[in-house]
Amino acid sequence: MRKTWIVLAVVGVVPALGFYVLEWTGATEALRYVSTTTWRPGSPSLWDLACLAAGLVTWVWLKLLVFVFLLAACPFAVADLSTVLKRGRTTRKGPCR
Numbered sequence: 001m002r003k004t005w006i007v008l009a010v011v012g013v014v015p016a017l018g019f020y021v022l023e024w025t026g027a028t029e030a031l032r033y034v035s036t037t038t039w040r041p042g043s044p045s046l047w048d049l050a051c052l053a054a055g056l057v058t059w060v061w062l063k064l065l066v067f068v069f070l071l072a073a074c075p076f077a078v079a080d081l082s083t084v085l086k087r088g089r090t091t092r093k094g095p096c097r
Contacts, residue, residue: 012069
């Protein structure tokens with residue numbers, strides 16, 4: 001159960017952080033550039049279009065999907081936490097030292 005909520009949280013957060021990486025590198029400026037450029041052969045380039053696609057996907061992930069994944073991880077995290085808390089109150093069976 002612990003693995004499930006950790007994976008859901010990581011899958012939700014890592015792509016969302018990708019938007020900030022793209023913003024830091026300036027790749028998110030491709031949206032402005034592509035929308036204001038007169039389309040001619042080679043302009044915008046494939047790199048600009050790829051940055052546009054990556055920027056849009058990571059922006060949507062940041063604004064919407066990160067919350068979906070974190071919300072999906074909550075029941076697993078709560079169940080894991082309650083299991084850990086219950087286990088702490090009971091006596092543990094194991095080898096005596």
